[in-house]
Amino acid sequence: MKHHLPLLFALLKFISSLALAGYGTYELHRDEYLYLDYGHHLAWGYIEVPPLTALQSWVTLALGGGFFWVKFWPLLWGALTIYVVVRLAQRLGGGPLAQALAGVCYLTTAYGRVNLLFQPNAFEVFSFTLGLYLLVRHAQPDGQPRHLYWLGLVLGLGILNKYTTFFFGAAVLVALLLTAPRTFGRRPIWLAAGLALLVAAPTLLWQVAHGLPFRHHMALLHERQLVHVSAGEFWKEQVLLCFSAVLVWLPGLWAALRGRPAPATRVVGAVYVVGMLILSVLHGKGYYGLGYYPALFAVGAVWWQAQLAQRPRLRVALLGLPLLVWAPIVRDIFPILSPPAMVRLGQRPLHQKLGLNRWEDGEIHPLPQDFADMLGWQELADKAWLAYQALPDSTRASTLIKCDNYGQAGAINYYNRHRPLPAATSFNGSYLYWFPQWPARPYRHLLLVGEGHPGELAPYFQHFEKVGEITNSYAMEQGTTIYLGTGPSPALLARAAAEHRAELAAWEGNLQH
Structure with missing residues (x-):
């Protein structure tokens, strides 16, 4: 029984994302073609990202390489992420309504787009969310060393997916120092760190053998993109990306930092604060922070359950609020309308106010850039x-x-x-x-x-x-x-x-x- 609601949300996420993927209306995205070609050139590293994406590409091409199999991976990681989110709310004592609120928050925020494209971002969000779940489980009274070992494996796979996992790992270490310093006096944390490095070793050795191309990649990013990202823009994007759930994750952050609804959640709040500070200082793009929010959905949902224990109607209203905010912009953010219909939609004041048709060149175009990048x-x-x-x-x-x-x-x-x-x-x-x-x-x-x-x-x-x-x-x-x-x-x-x-x-x- 305890897995029914998490599994239900996972299934809902997979099916709804497939319906919103734009099959027959749009083609694949520019980046997806590059990542698919990885499958023809299996290696322990690439200029853009580490090799985990290449393994998925190889399987996709072995299965024929059709649209469904390309989209299968981001859909899978999205379904697994929402499963972990709802399961975390359950582990923190959340009832069916709190679990549903946590799941709805994930469904109605930026992850809908993230889980449509075959890119490393979908697995990154999943690995960070699972890592935070394991940290909470370890901090709970029945926590076991195995939770740290699993965390080490997740971090290792995360590094094989994107090197930004190092930032998350740094946030985890600082958060543990602040919330559970005694952890570093015990063997499991060091074994977990060793396991993470062991799993990631092949791609790290590839980087060394090829003259550390990651350095040149970061230099180009800072020169052409990250240098233009101000701290103000970064934090503005944090609000916009998860705007429909802001009344859940923001109280969830405050509750987590105070150890509510359980002391084990402090590590979630600490990881968020440290991780966001790292990204802000390094001029990270707004979407780099997406992996830090799903766990806050679970914490915030359980916190609201306690606050509205005697007001069931308000709890139901809170559950419907993210859907009400999300519904009017579904057509704006998902490739479900034909290009001519999307152009007409782009003339609406809301669409223009959100700047959805503004490309990297700073100009307004007929279609959003991602949509135009899926045609021709x-x-x-x-x-x-x-x-x-x-x-x-x-x-x-x-x-x-x-x-x-x-x-x-x-x-x-x-x-x-x-x-x-x-x-x-x-x-x-x-x-x-x-x-x-x-x-x-x-x-x-x-x-x-x-x-x-x-x-x-x-x-x-x-x-x-x-x-x-x-x-x-x-x-x-x-x-x-x-x-x-x-x-x-x-x-x-x-x-x-x-x-x-x-x-x-x-x-x-x-x-x-």
């Missing part, structure tokens, strides 16, 4: 295939497909995965490691996707022409071109090889090859 990809892949098929049979195999960015390369490879097409590649992201070795005989044809200066390249080919272009007016990649160059000069190929080496050296800290 199959068109690009099909046109690349047609251009390749038009080449002479005798020279077709000597073709290089080079793209400007990882989204283009990943989409071409994904939609042509059952066709005899050479793998598209790029000098962007992890494709630097997957770039084919320069052949003994020069390439006869180059298919250049997204080339920004085609006029400058024309003199380097015997024949150079545009053979395709993305025409979807709603796509972020609208206007992306495909050029076919035949008979490239040795000077151009040498320049490309030098550019590849230089770009790779920048990521690897000039590590000698």
Whole structure:
């Protein structure tokens, strides 16, 4: 009986997320194509993230790589997260209404979007939430050393998923020092830390062997994105991301810091405070903090249960409030409307006030950026295939497909995965490691996707022409071109090889090859 409500919410989360995923209306997101290509290049590390995503990609591709199997993983992690949230409320003494409130808070906040995209963020939220659950269980009167051992395993897997787990781990250590310093005088905490490092060791060794590309990744983030994130914007996003549940998680934070509804919850409050301070000081993006809130939903829900013990009607009203706040914006935040309908929706004052159509360039566009990033990809892949098929049979195999960015390369490879097409590649992201070795005989044809200066390249080919272009007016990649160059000069190929080496050296800290 005790697992029925958590399982019910997990099932509800999985099914509802699948219904909101936009299947048939939108394609996959730009980042998802990159992560899916990981499955073709299994390794212990990548430029963008550690290898856990690659394992999921490999399984997805082995199962055919269809839309459902791509979305299966974020849906699974979302379902498991809400299970843990409702179960935590139950472990803290919450009855059915408190458990339901905790589950509803998760359903109606930013996690709906997080659990739609095949990215490391979904597992990150799950691992942080499970880690906090295990900390609470260890701090309860019936807590056992095994809870710390499981925590070590979760942290190790978290590092294999995203390196931001180190920030969470640091918050956990400081929180334990503040709330349970005696823990560090016992063996289990050190065994748990050793287990975490042991599980994470392969990807850490990969980083060392490749010149610590993580450093270059962080430098680029700070230079291009994080430097523009102010503390005020960061905290504003914290409120907006979980706005529909603010009346639950904010009292939950206050209650946890005071050891309510049980002393074991202090660690949840301490981890939140320390973790948020770390992210704020480092100019972290707002969504980096999403893993710290689900446990507060459970604490806040149980706290409200005690406060409204004699007022059942108010408890029911509190349960419905997140749904009332969330319902009007469902169409704004989920890809369920067609692009033309979404454009019309974007004209509403609420949509414009929220700035949902403002892209990274600071401009207002017809569609939200994430939605525009889920269009035009199959068109690009099909046109690349047609251009390749038009080449002479005798020279077709000597073709290089080079793209400007990882989204283009990943989409071409994904939609042509059952066709005899050479793998598209790029000098962007992890494709630097997957770039084919320069052949003994020069390439006869180059298919250049997204080339920004085609006029400058024309003199380097015997024949150079545009053979395709993305025409979807709603796509972020609208206007992306495909050029076919035949008979490239040795000077151009040498320049490309030098550019590849230089770009790779920048990521690897000039590590000698």
